[in-house]
Amino acid sequence: MNIINVHIHLIRNELRQANSKIIELQPTGELHFYDYYHYVYLLDKLGLSHEIKSVLPYMRKSIRDDQIMHIKRSQEHMATCFELLYCERQRKINDIKSEIERMNRYQEKDGNLYLNLYIQLKELMPKSVKVNLAIIKMVANNNIAINDYRRIVNVLADCNRVVIAQLSNDDKVRMNYKDTYTKALEKIA
Structure with a gap:
C-alpha cells in the first residue's frame, strides 16, 4: 500500500x-x-x-x-x-441531517438556521465537497440575514478551497461554479 x-x-x-x-x-x-x-x-x-x-x-x-x-x-x-x-x-452528523430533514418536511425556511446546521456539518466533515458546495449555493441562492459577516466570509473561503481542490476544471465549468461562488460573495458584501 x-x-x-x-x-x-x-x-x-x-x-x-x-x-x-x-x-x-x-x-x-x-x-x-x-x-x-x-x-x-x-x-x-x-x-x-x-x-x-x-x-x-x-x-x-x-x-x-x-x-x-x-x-x-x-x-x-x-x-x-x-x-x-x-x-x-x-452520531452528530446523523443528528444534524435529521434536523435538516425535519425542517424540510415542515417547510421551516429559517435561512440562518439552515446555514448554521450546514456549517456544523462542515466542522464535522471539512473535506466534503457536497457540504461545502451546499453552503456556497445556499448563500448564493437565498437572502439570508447574515449576523457574523467575518465568520461567513471565512467559511465561504474555506468552502471554496475545498471545492477547488477536489473538483476538476470540467466539473466546475459544467456546474458554473465560478459564477455561483461570486454570487455568494456578492450576497454577503
Missing part, C-alpha cells in the same frame, strides 16, 4: 489526488496495525467515513496477541479511541 503518497497529497491540499489514490488502495491481507490505523486516519481526514466502517474490523484483527503487552494495550487503546471518536462524529 502506498499510504505515504496519499498523506503527502493530503498535506499539499491535493485532495482530488489523495481521494483517488486512497480509493485505489483496498487494504486486504495481513497488514500491520499501524498501516490500518494510518489508512483509517487518512480516510477520516478526507471525509470518507463510509469507507472507515469496513476497515475497522481489519484494524482490530491486526492487533497481535504474541507481542509485548504494553504495545498490544497501546494498540487496543488507539483502536478504541478512534472507534469512539468515529461513532460520536457519525
Whole structure:
C-alpha cells in the first residue's frame, strides 16, 4: 500500500489526488496495525467515513496477541479511541441531517438556521465537497440575514478551497461554479 503518497497529497491540499489514490488502495491481507490505523486516519481526514466502517474490523484483527503487552494495550487503546471518536462524529452528523430533514418536511425556511446546521456539518466533515458546495449555493441562492459577516466570509473561503481542490476544471465549468461562488460573495458584501 502506498499510504505515504496519499498523506503527502493530503498535506499539499491535493485532495482530488489523495481521494483517488486512497480509493485505489483496498487494504486486504495481513497488514500491520499501524498501516490500518494510518489508512483509517487518512480516510477520516478526507471525509470518507463510509469507507472507515469496513476497515475497522481489519484494524482490530491486526492487533497481535504474541507481542509485548504494553504495545498490544497501546494498540487496543488507539483502536478504541478512534472507534469512539468515529461513532460520536457519525452520531452528530446523523443528528444534524435529521434536523435538516425535519425542517424540510415542515417547510421551516429559517435561512440562518439552515446555514448554521450546514456549517456544523462542515466542522464535522471539512473535506466534503457536497457540504461545502451546499453552503456556497445556499448563500448564493437565498437572502439570508447574515449576523457574523467575518465568520461567513471565512467559511465561504474555506468552502471554496475545498471545492477547488477536489473538483476538476470540467466539473466546475459544467456546474458554473465560478459564477455561483461570486454570487455568494456578492450576497454577503
